[in-house]
Amino acid sequence: MSTHRPGQRTSKLLPIATALALAGCASDIMKNYVGQPVESVVLDYGPPTAIVDLGQGERAYQWRQVSTSAVSGTSSGEGRHTRHGTVYEETETRGYIERQECFYTFYARGSGGRWFITNFRRPKLECE
Secondary structure (H helix, E strand, O other): OOOOOOOEEEOOOOHHHHHHHHHOOHHHHHHOOOOOEHHHHHHHHOOOOEEEEEEOOEEEEEEEEEEEEEEOOEEEEEEEEEOOEEEEEEEEEOOEEEEEEEEEEEEEEEEOOEEEEEEEEOOOHHHO
16 A cells, blocks of 8 residues: 655656555556456556567556655753753754655556457555
8 A cells, every 4th residue: 555754755757656645555556457448548647657568469568656655753852950050962863855655557458459458466565
């Protein structure tokens, strides 16, 4: 499942992520396209990032999603009393940018000049 952190930024190429957040896990959404023409996915998520001809009338259609989020740093401190007075010790952790890349792949078979989805590849767990 996707999670959203405060301050998370996403690119304009993330319509699948939005659908996942609203409807559930990626695999649940993807299985609903089996038996439908590839155009159904294209109409919902835009053109695929890659199309791979697998031979024998089969193709793989792949959509790529890249998301980034800013993870903020933290700062905390504590005062300690010593015989020389109060000493304040501060601990900091640096912020960083987290990048997540996900691929969503559908397999299709040609029939009557169109391509129909026959199966899909489960995305990696972080992309569910």
